[in-house]
Amino acid sequence: MRLRERLSKLGAMKLLRGTKLTGELARLQDQLDHLREEPSAEEIWQSVELARHADRPYTLDYVERIFEDFFELHGDRGRADDPALVTGIGKLDGRTVVLVGHQKGRDLKERTKRNFGMAYPEGYRKAMRAMALADRHGFPLVTMVDTPGAYPGVAAEQHGQGGAIARSQAAMVRLSVPTVACVIGEGGSGGAVAIAVADRVLMQENAIYSVISPEGCAAILWRDAGEARKAAAAFRPDAVHCLELGVVDGIVAEPIGGAHTDPDAAAKLLEEGVLAALDEIDGLDPTERKRQRRAKYRVMGVLASV
C-alpha cells in the first residue's frame, strides 16, 4: 500500500504498453509488479468492492469534470432512450469527441431510472448511433464502461440483446476514428465489452473487468452465490491481471483509497490517461489504426496443442 501511495504521488500510473518508464518510477513499478504478482484474495475482493462503491464516480461525474460543453444525445432513433447508457458530444482538451458510457444512479430513484447501469438493446443501439456520428465527422470516440452487465429481462431479449451487443462490438471494430475505452467501475461481461472494443483500452486501478460477476460464477461453479470471494480470487477481475493478459493496454491511477475519495483528482488522472492514449493513436493512418486494432484482438487467448 505504501508503495502504491508513492507511485500515485509520482503522478499518473501510466502503464501504457510501449511507454518507457524511467528512473524512480520504473524501479517502483518493478517493485509494484512484483508485489502484485499474486494479489491475495482479499486484495482482489477489495477491488470488487471499490469498483461497486456507492460513492464511486460514474460516467457523468467524469464527463462534467473532463468535458467542456457536453451535449447529451438521446434515443436510438428506433424505439426508446435508454438512461442506463449515455451518449453525447463535447470538447476534450479543446477538441470535439464523442462519448459513450454506462450510467448508474446515485440514489434509489435514479438507480431505478438508470436500471443500475444495465442497458437494454436500445442503449447499445444508441451507442452505435453515436459511434456512426463520430465516424461521419472524424471525432475520436471515448467510452466509459461501468455496468454489472446487460439487462437480463424479457423485453431486452425480445428486442435482441445478444445481437445488439454483437453489432455494437462490430461497429467499434469498423470505426476509422481513434477510439479509447476505459473501465471505470464494473466491466460486467458482454454488456461491458459491447462498448469496449477500442484502439486503447484502459482500466482504472480499482475497476474490475470479467466474463461473469463473482456472484454469478459462484452460483454456477460452486452452486452458491455466497462463494463470490472465492470465485473472484479464481478468475481475477482486477486491473493488474487484465494488464498482464494484454486485455487492457494501461491502468489509470486512482487517488489513494479509491476514486470516490477525491472525484476531482480521479477525473484529472482519467483525463490524463485518456489523452495520453489518444495521443498514441491519433497520428496513425485510419486504415493502419483499424488493422492494428484487429491485430490486437486477433492474438487474445491462450492455446495449447497436442
Place this chain on the structure above:
Amino acid sequence: MSSGQGRVDVEVESKRPDEPAQGQAHPNTCPSCGSHYRDDELEKTLRVCPQCGHHFRVRARERIEQISDPGSFAEEDDSLRSSDPLGFFDLRPYTERLAEAEVETGMGDAIVCGSAAIEEMSCQLAVMDFAFMGGSMGSVVGEKFVRACERAASVEVPLVSVSASGGARMQEGILALMQLPKTICAIDELHESGGALISVLTHPTTGGVLASFASMGDVVLAEPGALMSFAGPRVVAQTTREKLPDDFGLAESNLRFGHLDGIVPRDELRPTLGRLLRLFARS
C-alpha cells in the same frame, strides 16, 4: 446497498442444459412427447422425433455428416487444446474438467472446423458441440472460429457456422470474454474480403456466442424450438420475478421479433444451405 440488493448478475453461461422435467430422462426419450427411440432410429431421422417433430441435440461430427456431401469434410486445427491460463480451480480443477470432456466426447474442444462441400458448393464449416463443456467458448473455440474465417477469406468461399453454446467459458476468465471481439474482428475481415457468413443457431445458443459470431451472419437461421437468448430463462425469471412467456427466447419468438431470417427444420437444412451457398457464390 452499494450494488448489493439491486444488483443483478448476468449469467453469461449455463453449463448445464435445461434439465429434463422428470429427473434424468434417457437422452433418446423425447422430452416433448415422451416417445422413446433406439439410437439408429434417431440417426435415420436426423435426430428429429418422428412423432412430434422435437429436434434432439446433434453432436458436431454427426451434424457435419448431415449437412455436408459424403467424404467432403477435411478437418483443420484438430490439435488445438485449451490451456489453463488462470490455474482455475472451482470445485475441481479446470484441467480435470477438460480432460474429462475430451474423454467423454472424443473431441479436443467444443468446436469442429474444416473445409467441406454442401450440395457440391465448397465452404468452410465451424460446428459447435454442446456435449463438450456446454459448448462454452474459450480461447480454442475463438481461435478455431477465427482460423475458419481466415481460410474462408483466403480461398474465397463462404463460412457456415452451426452454434450450440451456453456462452463464454468462465474457467478462462476475461480471456473467454475477449473471444467475443476476437471472432467479430475476424468476421469483419471476412466481410471485407467479400466473404459471407451463414449462421445456424441450434439449441441452445446463448450468452457470449449469441452476443458475438452467431448473431453476425449475413443470413441467420435457427432450428425449430432452439433457445437463443443472451440471458438464460432461469436468470431472467429470477431477476425480473415475472412469469416468462411460453416461447421465451425460442427461435419462433426471435423470428417474430425480427432477429432471424428463418427457422429451418433439420431435414431442410442441407438444401437450404446449398441454396444460400449458390446465391452467395462469387462468379
